[in-house]
Amino acid sequence: MTEQIVPLHQKAYEVYLPLVEDVCSRTVSEDELSHLLDYLLDFACDEKMLRLYKRVCRKYLDVYPSCIRDYIEAYWEMWEDEGELENDL
Structure with a gap:
């Protein structure tokens, strides 16, 4: 399964x-932003x-x-990784 996931993530990137x-x-717009973030979240x-x-x-925090x-x-x-994203923003 890992053999399939790695190429999928690379293609998504x-x-x-x-x-x-x-x-x-x-x-x-906020709608366009939300649309992109929805898709990025799936691969985060x-x-x-x-x-x-x-x-x-x-970029859009402010x-x-x-x-x-x-x-x-x-x-x-x-993804239950509370610290990593918050600390980096």
């Missing part, structure tokens, strides 16, 4: 990296994908603080 770069290069167990998730959260707080809590609930 390749797909989402340009989307993250685009979203971080401009200011998007992978270190590279978690870095993308954090990058987006950092713009949409309650939305970002909700996504931090969602990360904690889904």
Whole structure:
């Protein structure tokens, strides 16, 4: 199973990296932000994908603080790694 997960995470990273770069290069609506974070959250167990998730959260923390707080809590609930994301933001 691990043999299948690693390539899947790599493919997800390749797909989402340009989307993250685009979203971080401009200011998007909260709906567009939420849409992207929903998809990134599904892969946030992978270190590279978690870095993308954090990058987006950092970029928009001051713009949409309650939305970002909700996504931090969602990360904690889904991946149960409370300290890592909070400490890095």
